[in-house]
Amino acid sequence: MPFVIRQFHNDQTLGEKLHTLRKEARLTLSELSEMTKIQKSYLKAFETNAFHKLPDPIYARNYLKTLARTLGGEEAYYIDQFEQERGTCDVVNKHQTPRQRTRKASLFVTSRFAQICLFVLLIGTFISYIGFQVKTIISPPHLSISSPSDGFLTTDATVLVKGKTDKGASIKINGQNVLLAQDGTFEKEIALERGVNVLQIEGAKRYSHLIKEYRRVIFDNGKTIGLTPKNFSPTF
Incomplete structure (x- = not known):
């Protein structure tokens, strides 16, 4: 078929232009399909702008080129409009419809x-x-002291410190290491001095901060301290 340049309205879609070309060529879809070896469903998809029904773009472009040549149209012109209407064109002419x-x-x-x-x-x-x-x-381990209570008063020279901490922690009482049971409980007897004794219980895990608890224990054995030296006789 000889090459022909036709004038179309700018608002016509690709499908409308292809439909016009086919009608001018007096061809049915079936006849055009036989001539181009393009499935009739694809030809109908082109004319109705149902581009989602077409195969992959690389095949659709080849079909459109064959269709344009058969109907006497310019391949580049129809490919350009196809790209724009389909939404895959990178550059859109200002006189044409913006791409989708x-x-x-x-x-x-x-x-x-x-x-x-x-x-x-x-x-x-x-x-x-x-x-x-x-x-x-x-984070420091949990530390609870069950005995003695703070301010505990005793007449014994020792006091039993009992408590519990997390497994894997270490405990010191006034700098002395304390052995822990498997469940984290501990107890240790601490010697006292007369008067107020401050017990410092420290707990820590590897790389953790220290946690400290304090207990004040008062040891009073009931004996008074003589303030007057032996054989001292005051002179009046």
Whole structure:
């Protein structure tokens, strides 16, 4: 078929232009399909602008070139309009309809956004986990003293200190190491001096901060302290 340049209205779609060319050539869809070896459903999709029913773009462009040659149209002209209406053209002429965003591009942007959000979420979760682990490591162990109570008064020269802490912790009472039971309980007898004794109980885990508890124990054996030297006779 000889090459012919036809004038179309600027507001006509690609499908309308192809339909006009086919009607001018006095061809039915079936006849055109037989001539071009293009499926009738694809020809109908071109004429109705149902581009989503076409095969992959690389095949659709080849079909359109064959269709344009058969109907006497300029291949580049129809390919350009196809790209614009389908939404895959990078440059749009100011006198032509602006390109449409394809669903594929929209899905790609959405997918990228979702990936970025997921990455940020994973980083945030990882940082939170590391922070939690560091806090767990440096946090002092739990320490409770069951006896003696603060301000405890005794007439004995020793006092039994009892308490409980976390497994794996270490305990010191006035600098003395204390042996822990498997469940974290401990007890140790501490010698007292007359008067007020301050007991400092320290607990710690490896790399953790210290935790300290204090107990004041008063040792009074009931004996008075003589203030007058022996054989001292006051002179009046």
